[in-house]
Amino acid sequence: MDMIRIHSGKLRAIGYDASKRILRVELEDGCTLEHLNVGESLWRNLKNASAQWSYYRDNIEDEFTVHRVSNKAPSGKNPLDDLFGPT
Incomplete structure (x- = not known):
């Protein structure tokens, strides 16, 4: 499935x-x-x-059966750390 990267509220890809x-x-x-x-x-x-994000919350989030595919937590690493070191 192709994912579209977005930045809307808590959504990062759809x-x-x-x-x-x-x-x-x-x-x-x-x-x-x-x-x-x-x-x-x-x-x-x-x-x-x-x-x-608002559309998702209002029309989809609680309206459909949902399955958690991944619980992957972000690493917390800033990609700029490789260039400039951690702050």
Whole structure:
């Protein structure tokens, strides 16, 4: 599934599998969730929303069965540390 990188509220990436009707979202804490049976029109609306985090919370977050795909926590490492050292 192709993911689109975004920065909206707690959302960091979104993707959709039309054949399986699965919406995947990656949150700022590194957690990845899959929402089942999401229609393509909701995906398009989310992708094109001016406030994607608000649209997600209002229309998707609690409305669909969800599976946690990843509990991956961010490493906490700043990529600039490799260039400039930790602050």
